[in-house]
Amino acid sequence: MSIRNLIFIGLFLLGMVIAMVPENTTKPYKLTAEDMLIEVQGAAEMVDADEVAHWIISKDPSLQLIDVRSPDEYQTYHLDGAINIPLSVILKDEYLDYLDQGIKMNVLYSNGTMNSHQSWMILRQLGFENNYVLQGGLNYWFDTIMNPQAPSVYSPNEEFAKYDFRKAASGALGGGGVVAMSAPAKTKADKPKVIRKKKKKAPAGGC
C-alpha cells in the first residue's frame, strides 16, 4: 500500500475518532493549586471598606461593585452603583464581559465574605484579573462605615482620623446622622479638608 493511501486512511480514522468523542466544553482552570495557594496567602484580593467608601463617594469611574447575593437581597439593599451577579449564575456567558476584563476594578461583596470569596476563587482560577473582595462584607460595612463607633479617648490619632472619615462617609452614603467628632490632636492638616469635601457631597449622594 502506498504512503499516500496510508495517510488517507489515517486521516479518515482520526476523523472517525473525533466525530465520536464528546466535545470538551470544560472551562479549564488556568491557575494551578500552588499558584492559588500563593494568591490566597498574599491576600492581595482584599480591599479595605474605607477605601471602597472613598471610591464610591468620589465616584471613581474605575470602580465596579458586584453584588454576589441573591436578586432578592440585592433589591432590598445594595451599595451605590453595584450590579447583581449572584454566585449561582457566575459562570453564565452573559456576565463574562463584566468579570473577565482589564479596565475596571471589580469589587465583589456579599453579606459576610464567604460568598464573595467563593466567587473570587472561581474567577481567579479561570484566570480572570481585576476582581477583588470587599473586606468584611456588608456586615462589616454597616458596623464601620454606616454606624462607626467612636474610638476611646486614649486611641492613637489615626483612629480618630479614620473615625472622622467614616462619619463623613456614612453621611454621604446615607447612614446614621451623628455629628462628626474631631480628634483631640490633629495629625495632618489635609485630613479635615477631605472630610469637609465629603460633607458637601452628602446631599447629592443621599438623593
Add this chain to the structure above:
Amino acid sequence: MGPLVPQEIIGASWNLFIAFGIGIGFGFVLEQAGFSSSRKLAGMFYGYDTVVLKVFFTGAITAMLGLLFFSLFGWIDLSLIYVNPTFIWSAIVGGIIMGAGFIIGGFCPGTSVCAAAIGKIDAMVFIGGIVLGIFFFAEGYPLLKDFYMAGSFGPIKVSDVLGISGGVMAFLVIIAALVMFKLGELAEKKWPREEY
C-alpha cells in the same frame, strides 16, 4: 494552556517574530512545491493539475484535526480562538472576484509574493494589481460600505447552524476532501497535459 498568544504566554513582539519565521517557512514550501508557477494554479481550473486543492485541503484538515484533538486533551481553549465573522454577500462576491483573479492572473496572493521573490515579472505585475485593488477598494469604501456590511451573521460556524458537533463536522469535511482528492485525480487523467 493554549492558545498561546491570546493568553499572553507568548508576548506580542515574539508573536510577530514567530509569525515571520512561519511566513518564511510557508513561502519556502510554496516555492519548493512549485506553486510559484502560474500554470500549476491554472491547472486547478483546467483539471490537469489538482495539487493546489490537495495541498490546501490537507493543510486545513490537519489544522482542524489538530485543534479538535488539542481541545479534547485540554491543551487549548477553543472559545478563545478567533472566528472570522461572516458577511454572506461580500463573501460570495469576494469569492467570485478572487476566483476570477486566480484564473486570469495565475497566482493567489501568497504564491504571487513567492513568485515575485524568485524574480517572476508577471508576479510583480500581479502584486501591483493587488495594491491597486486595495487602493480603489479603500477609496470606494463609502460607496461599498452598505453592501460590504450586508448579511452579517457574526462569528458563526457551519456546525452550529446544522446543530452537529464540531467533531462530526470535521469528519464530514474529511470525507468531502477525500472524495475531492479522488475526483481531482480522475480529472488529471482525463485532461492530461504533457509539458506545462
